[in-house]
Amino acid sequence: MIVQVNNQTTDLIDENIETAIKSAAIEAFTDSPLAEELTTMSLKPKISILLADSREIKRLNRIFRNIDEVTDVLSFSALSTDEGYLSERLRSWHREKVGEEEYVNLGDIVLCPARAKDQAGDYNRCLKDELLFLTVHGVLHLLGFDHEEPQAEKKMFTLQRKIMSRLNLPLFKAGYVAIMGRPNVGKSTLLNNLIGTKIAIITPKPQTTQRMIRGVYSDSEAQLVFLDTPGIHQPTNKLGQFMLKEATQALLAADVICLLIEAGFKPVIKELEHRIITKAQELAKPVIIVLNKTDVAKKEAMLPLISLYSETYNLSTFVPVSARTGEGINLLIEEIKTKLPISEPFFEDYDYTDQTEKMLSAEFIREAILYRLEDEIPYGIAVVIEEFAEQVDDNGERTRVQISAAVLTERDSHKRILIGKGGNMIKNIGISSRQEIEKMLDCPVDLFLFVKVRSDWRNKPHHLRELHFDSTKYS
Ligand SMILES: Nc1nc2c(ncn2[C@@H]2O[C@H](COP(=O)(O)OP(=O)(O)OP(=O)(O)O)[C@@H](O)[C@H]2O)c(=O)[nH]1
Ligand SMILES: [Mg+2]
Structure with a gap:
């Protein structure tokens, strides 16, 4: 040649x-x-x-x-x-x-x-x-x-x-990126936008995400394994302890920490952000401050925030984004790439999340409940998929799925609210979550919801185990 x-x-x-x-x-x-x-x-x-x-x-x-x-x-x-x-x-x-x-x-x-x-x-x-x-x-x-x-x-x-x-040029980069921050700052919205599909539920209520969720972004130069985490808050029950442990584990596993703050926050550093940054710096992990919700924040609000964080912690990477509109996301990906180690990819392209269809179905039902119920009630709710039966045609293509799900509540009075007058509330929850599930499964779905009472399940190890909350993560 x-x-x-x-x-x-x-x-x-x-x-x-x-x-x-x-x-x-x-x-x-x-x-x-x-x-x-x-x-x-x-x-x-x-x-x-x-x-x-x-x-x-x-x-x-x-x-x-x-x-x-x-x-x-x-x-x-x-x-x-x-x-x-x-x-x-x-x-x-x-x-x-x-x-x-x-x-x-x-x-x-x-x-x-x-x-x-x-x-x-x-x-x-x-x-x-x-x-x-x-x-x-x-x-x-x-x-x-x-x-x-x-x-x-x-x-x-x-x-x-x-x-x-x-050619002995392993230029490819790969690593884990923890998406961390207080509840409701837009971590799951950011994850969905990065991955390009809905793998985490989003609601206007804090403490929506309960478990670490993996979403993998890959291109020709790098693989970024994102870990969405539960928003960090002071736990008041065993479920809360589990959530905090999940976030801590993501921090320990990550090569890069993306700390989300809202671009419109007042220029004050609170204890929670301080703890995340100091822990990451102790472990010598690079921290990127992601200023989210730029679509609704005043641009002038960002500069004092940036100076405060950069002076206090000697940080230099700040990326303003709108997780909702996608603005700034490409820049964020490029910034993360510069901080990742050279490595082979960890996951195949088809393996872009650890969320199974069954897990997502349960989450979409919980999302519909969080949207509809007020105050504290939705936090005492869990969803268990009891049946997930697929019908297939002669070519093995899925044509229909039947799902039965139990919705657990902590009290009889909550059960009554969840069912609603004449069963209206649960019916509407069923309709909107079924639509989401059908979009994900790309076929018609029959969804049956049952409400059951499990008093104080958030503190009972046997109920938490039944819901697959790993018992080593709460005492
Ligand atoms: N305007 C605006 N709203 C956003 C943006 N990102 C997220 N939100 C909204 O903020 C709320 C919380 O979003 P989530 O993605 O659920 O927040 P989170 O940080 O995952 O919350 P937890 O799971 O509870 O810790 C939702 O109402 C989102 O629609 C954004 O860039 N702009
Ligand atoms: Mg979330």
Whole structure:
């Protein structure tokens, strides 16, 4: 295989880097079906790589893609290829004789070292590693891979990762990120927005989340394993103790702590935030202060908050977001990536949460109850799925699900409120939670709700165990 590197830039690149670029191009091509096809035809591949300055790559980007911007890499394929395979018959003009050997030109790659240098800084890589990454990316484009559609992107990026690790460039980053803060600051809303689907219930009432919830975000550069936690508050029963333990465990497990505060909070540091930051700093874990609800906060309120936290704890990463609208979320992801360790991913893409359909069904019912009942009553409520029966058609496709759920309350008087006049309250809870469950399961659902009294279940270990609240997390 011939890889020609033509360096038009004046500095940045030495001979070692040029040699490494050639090896990376060969490594990216070697295992492809096209490589095998050419070998059987006794043909040798050829790739040209141009190292261009910012002006030149901008000019090429404008001419060939109609985008008047500097970019990091451009690929110009000389053959029609599709995900590693040749998708046209080779013609005589594709072949070129050099001495005894016959070569096939795969195309040209243009790299911009100046741009790569800036990007390398953003990802904590050296320039050489970034250029090798871009070379592999460019060769995969020549082979007909692209990242326009999610399916295609997944294929391309998985292959890219494999090649990078064969080159001993484990540039991929992965780690755990705890989303922490007081109740109601928007932790679960943020988690859902990061993952792009509803895996945690959200209500305007504090103490909605009772357990740690895992949601995994992955892209070509990193895997961020988010742990949504129960809002930290002073426990008044065994369930509360369990919730606090869950949050503490997330902090201990995490590589990065995202502490959520509301962007509109007064510039005062309360005990709770102080405890989280000092514990994280004691454990040498980086803390990102996420100022949430920017859609409703006054911009001027944020600056005093930022100065206060940065001066008190010597923190430097503050990311304003609106978990509700999604504003600032991409920036948050990029900030987290800079703080994650280099590592292989922990989870497969399909394994994006630990929440099962059964668990989520129970949570959607609890969410509907939290929305409808006032004051303290909803906190004494738990939901147990007693039956989850799926009907499937001849192809094994799910067509309908029957769910029976017991709603536990602490008192007879609460049971009466929950059932409502003429059964109206429980009926409405059933209707709205069924709609959510149907959306999740993507099929019709028959939902049957029963109300049962379990007095003081939040303090009774046997009831808590029945509800799968791990008994080691409360005394
Ligand atoms: N305006 C606005 N409201 C938000 C935003 N994020 C969350 N909320 C609202 O804040 C309330 C609490 O949101 P959750 O995501 O349940 O908060 P949490 O921190 O998970 O709460 P706990 O689980 O109780 O600790 C809900 O009414 C959300 O709709 C935001 O960015 N902007
Ligand atoms: Mg929550």
